[in-house]
Each structure stands twice: as C-alpha cells, then as structure tokens.
Amino acid sequence: MLVAVNFIAFQLGWFACVLGAAHGLAWAGTGLALAVVAWHLSRASAPRAELMLILTAAGIGALWDSALTAVGWIRYPSGVLVEGAAPYWIVALWMLFATTLNLSLGWLKRSMLLAAVFGAVGGPLAYLGGAGLGALELVEQREALAALALGWAAFTPLLLQVARVYDGYGGPKGPGTEASHA
DSSP states (O other): OHHHHHHHHHHHHHHHHHHHHHTTOHHHHHHHHHHHHHHHHHHOSSHHHHHHHHHHHHHHHHHHHHHHHHTTSEEOSSSOSSTTSOOHHHHHHHHHHHTTTTTTTGGGGGOHHHHHHHHHHHHHHHHHHHHHTTSOEETTHHHHHHHHHHHHHHHHHHHHHHHHHSOTTOOOOOTTOOOOOO
C-alpha cells in the first residue's frame, strides 16, 4: 500500500511542480512537493537516513540542472532565484524523486544496468513532458536530450546506491552494501 501511495504522491507532486511552473505559480507546486517530502519523512522508520538521501539528490539535481542551464541547453521561465541556476521547483522535483528510491522504484536496486536504462529513457521523457506543458524550454533540444539521457543514466544507479545506504524504510540493501540509519 505504501508503495502505491508513494507512486501516486510522486505523480501528483510532479504535475503540481510542472504545471505550477508553467503558469507562473512555481511556489505552489514546490509547496506541494515539499509537503509530500515531509509526509514521506514522517512515515520513515529512520527519517534522518531518508533525509540524507533526499538532500543528496537535491544537491546533485541543483548542480546538474544548473550546468544544463549555464550552457544554454535548457531554459526555465519561472522559479529561478539566481540567473543561470536551476529553479527551486526542479530541485524540489529531485527531492521528490528521491522519495521513490526506497519505495516505488526500490525494485531497480536489483539491477544497476536496468536502472541506467530506466534513467536514460525516463529522465529525458520527464523533461520533454515538462517542456510540452510549458514549464521549461529545451533550447538546444538534441544536445539537452543527449545530456539528460547520459546524466540520468549515471544518476539513477548512483542515487539507488545511495538509497541502499540511506534507506529510511528498511528495505533490502543488496549485496556489498551496509545500511545506515543514522
């Protein structure tokens, strides 16, 4: 049941962030996404461990999307606090994505190759969807999509490995990892 709720909450948060950004209400979608993250943490058996995972994803996402913005491949029309940096709502989406890694996407921990393929396909599709709804612009579409595919192919397995260590829900850790519920 928790896995299904996690999946639905992620979808609702994604649409809230994207549609909010598309309509100049990035703060509203971000607020909902952060509420989902807070609810997720309140349900964790080890919330500090889960928070470490979420903050790691936020840091990676902020740096990655800022880099794609700085090179001019992606443009965000709303929610940008510092010119050339990732908007706050996209960082909230990275945090929201992290909430799925030990629950609805936890099955990907069994195969890092499958996780890489999932990221290489799913990441760019999410950005294409966001662009189609008006939340962002893929200025240099070919370059942006190639970079997104490569980036998400690397970040998805990386974040799943981090999720093995910082699993606030106590799921299977997989071979060669140690759980940390700090």
